[in-house]
Amino acid sequence: MFMNFRRVHKLQCLQLLTTGLVLCVLMICWEELDHHVVSHMRSYTYRYLVNSYDFNSSFGHNQKDSEGVDNGFESYPYLINHPNKCVGRHSQSWDDVLLLLFVKSSPENFQRRQAIRDTWGNETYAWSELGASLRMVFALGVHRDDGQRSTVQRALLQEGQAYGDLIQQDFLDTFHNLTTKLILQFHWAHEYCPQAHFFMSADDDIFVHIPNLVKYLQQLLSRKSGAKDLWVGHVHRGSPPIRRKESKYYVPEDLYPWSSYPDYTAGAGYIVSADVAAKIYQATLVLNSSMYIDDVFMGICAKTMGVSPQEHVYFSGEAKAPYHPCIYSHMITSHGHAADVRSLWKAATDPSVHYHSRGFLNNLYCIAIRVMLLCRPNYESMYPCKAAFI
Ligand SMILES: *[C@@H]1O[C@H](CO)[C@@H](O)[C@H](O)[C@H]1NC(C)=O
Ligand SMILES: *[C@@H]1O[C@H](CO)[C@@H](O)[C@H](O)[C@H]1NC(C)=O
Ligand SMILES: *[C@@H]1O[C@H](CO)[C@@H](O)[C@H](O)[C@H]1NC(C)=O
Ligand SMILES: *[C@@H]1O[C@H](CO)[C@@H](O)[C@H](O)[C@H]1NC(C)=O
Secondary structure (H helix, E strand, O other), X not given: OHHHHHHHHHHHXXXXXXXXXXXXXXXXXXXXXXXXXXXXHHHXXXXXXXHOOOHHHHHEHHXXXXXOOOOOOXXXXXXXXXXXXXXXXXXXXXXXXXXXXXXXXXXXXXXXXXXXXXXXXXXXXHHHHHOOXXXXXXXXXXXXXHHXXXXXXXXXXXXXXXXXXXXXXXXXXXXXXXXXXXXXXXXXXXXXXXXXXXXXXXXXXXXXXXXXHHHHXXXXXXXXXOOOOOEEEOEEOOXXXXXXXXXXXXXXXXXXXXXXXXXXXXXXXXXXXXXXXXXXXXXXXXXXOOOOOHHHXXXXXXXXXXXXXXXXXXXXXXXXXXXXXXXXXXXXEEEOOOOOHHHHHHHHXXXXXXXHOOOHHHHHHHHHHHHHHHOOOOOOXXXXXXXXXX
16 A cells, blocks of 8 residues: 555656656747747738838828928937048049948947947958948937036047047937937938948947958949849848837837838848938938837838848847857858957958868868857847858
8 A cells, every 4th residue: 555655656756757847848948939939920920911001101291290391300410420421532433432331339339439440340441452442430319418418529529530430410329219310321321422332230339241241242233233122131020019118129009000010120230222222211201200119110111112121141130140260251240249349350351261161171161160050049140050051
């Protein structure tokens, strides 16, 4: 009897343990499982949903007042500007701007800006080493803190004079004014640099592999069809608006009532061709800019103008790329590099990097390394597994 009882006890223990184990595994996997199920359901329904949205009538200014002038869109005056950034330097070919690079910065990020100037934002490097005419400017608002504003502003004026690369408008530099900063970029590009073949918008904590990027853009330009209708980056497809009030990305229903955003590229770094930049500019003139998540607003502008984003596997979205020469030979952007930009720039643009990907055996070796680095679960915003086989 006693033995029997113990056996039962043991069995129950085993059962309990197994259940516990299964639950643990489920809980660990749940987040991913949940995400996958949701995203599949999303992608299934989203095209139908988004395609039936009429952003023109929902986001157009003119719906409410028939005068329709200057209501949603506000233009702030420039406090620092360099109107001649894109004109009148050395030679004719230098004025043929390949890429206008807009870096979204904030007034207090002096060090990040300096690191970018010394590395991937170095126009002289792009010109002398790559034969590419690059123009790099920083987009800024004014410091959000009343107490520090005047001190920081004085420093900014000096910095702008020293480097000639700050573009600042008179709005508060806050998260909820990012769409205003987006509008600044497209309006400045329209007015002062419309001849640039490509326009890039980037965060000030990303890394851009300029040699790889320039090669890619030059290839696009040399195509017969030219570089038209291009919007490329790390694409978010059918993301749902976040309705949790405590989230940074919270968007109330009255601001955006639908259950899915149009496709958009991660704001960390994306590129558009000149014709698309012009279309986005047009869209900012007629759309209500109260959607404060700038990359979503960009998606709405693009949707209105009939432009869709394209995926490039080596734009990283919100994630940091693994450190390896086999990655450096292909990477375009990587996110989260405020501190190590200089060392990464040195390593990633070293001539020996290309040696690694040359020849059959080296190539095979690099594919194996990239499979190991990229093809594992939980690398949501990182380069996808298929990037290993390029
Ligand atoms: C939306 O508005 C823009 C600019 O006015 C126009 O070019 C475009 O054709 C419109 N799109 C639709 C779907 O009506
Ligand atoms: C930019 O690149 C050039 C050419 O490679 C180099 O001589 C110069 O020192 C660089 N400038 C900065 C600020 O790093
Ligand atoms: C955006 O900037 C404007 C102009 O400085 C300011 O009035 C407004 O409060 C800012 N909005 C947010 C959400 O910070
Ligand atoms: C823009 O949208 C916001 C939120 O939906 C709304 O409160 C505001 O009145 C709109 N502005 C215009 C000019 O339609």
